[in-house]
Amino acid sequence: MTPRLIWRCVAMNVMMTIEYRGEFAMRMVNTLLGPLISLLVWLTVSEQGVRLPYDRDQFITYYLLLSLVSMLTATWLGAYLAAAIRQGDLSPWLLRPVPYIVNDIGNNAGEKVIKLVLLCPMVGLVAVFLRASLPSDPRAWLLFTISLPLAAAVAFLLDFVIGSLAFWIQDVWGLIRVKALVGGFLAGQWVPLALFPARFQGLLQIQPFRYTLSFPLEVLTGHLTPAALAYGFAWQVGYCVGLWACYRLVWHYGLRAYAATGA
Template sequence: MAGTLKAEWHKWWATVVINWRRLLAYKLNFLLLVIGPVLVFFFIRYQVWAGIYRLEGVDTLQGYTFEQMLAYQVWVMIVGFLALGFNGMNLAEEIRLGRISSYLLYPFGFWPFQMASFLAFQGLQLLVATVTLLAVWAMGWVQLQPLALLQGFSLAACVGLFWFQANFVIGILAFWLEETWVLRVMLVTLSQFFSGALIPLELFPKALAQALHWLPFPYLTYMPVKVFMGTYTGSLWQAFAVLLLWTLLVFGLARVVWRQGIHNYTGAGI
């Protein structure tokens, strides 16, 4: 039993390591992946909110001062680093062109391979997030509180797990669909809006904000951001529970879809 566990651990770790090697093989590509969100932050989010406050000629918007809004947007970026993986992006193509055939032959499952690849990417993202966070903290844009950081990182890890599983399900729909990117764009757009990544949920109509509490969306950005900021007043347990429930639901869905999909797989291209 211990031997099997050790062998499994070696497989997971070797997959993580090989993914690091792959990610770092193209240094410029990796650099762009890392600094892309930072550039977006400075050139778009910062400018947009600075413009809004200037044009409106106000000091606060729904209780947010410009500095608080800036801090909110910084944390959105950090949560993005921690939770949004890029797994599943190429999954559909790999299925359609029959590239997953190789993975079906290895004595290591396809899901564990994808999961380990995701963890490898998130490991690097954690490093990037930490460096970015230290830089903005040094600039005085955010405040760091140990307990809030611990809770925020834990919640963000759960969000990452949910996103991974959701992307996985969408990716393996390629067993039936030619392209799955439309579905991914729809999900990302919906979640961007309803998760508070674009505007804080306080600016939403009250009824809608209430209803959203039972959907995964607010937990994907808004909640972790508020937790990181130390201003979250709701139940942290509820946040973890709702998120975990949705993750389990999507996990179950992935199992069903995979089982059916692999039955339909034709292994095109070999």
């Protein structure tokens, strides 16, 4: 039942998205804009002859694909979930024979289908404009395509679990906003993690945000040793499994709290 249901959710969300196509196109321009500005700054630094851990092509690869990856792994439902829990809007869902998370997965996937269609040509154009030479190693692309859905899953589950804390915490959205900010920084949204000082690298590599965004890009820019790759994939899969367990646990006890307060 579930795949067909998810497909219906996806189709419905695609329709909604078409309705708001102008807004989505703008949002995609914006998604591309942030990384592009960072890229231009780093290229300026790089052209001054400063020695940096990344060369020009690696910067371009990183930041151009950053817009794609950050779009594909983005989540935004934690805040809605928190509101639904707090305002009691969750109740109708609990009566349906489908876990609430299925709807959110559908929504998330549906929007991304449309966004991908809008964003890809833009990224392509910029790539041509910058005369970018993207990596040609098929193995790197293969590993990238494996780590990308994993990154999306980590990001989604992290968001969902934090949003679910609304079962117990009144104003969880404050936490969600701070997470978005700090999480973005630690995920390499502004500065690639590889450019952080060496003494922080050990810590940076084991924190979860790396596996929501930075890791697929690191795989692609190709500076990871096979050992580092294996290490990274192990952490990424570990976070997936761990967060899924968290989700089950939080919802198991959360629904009891929800029913108890009768919200």
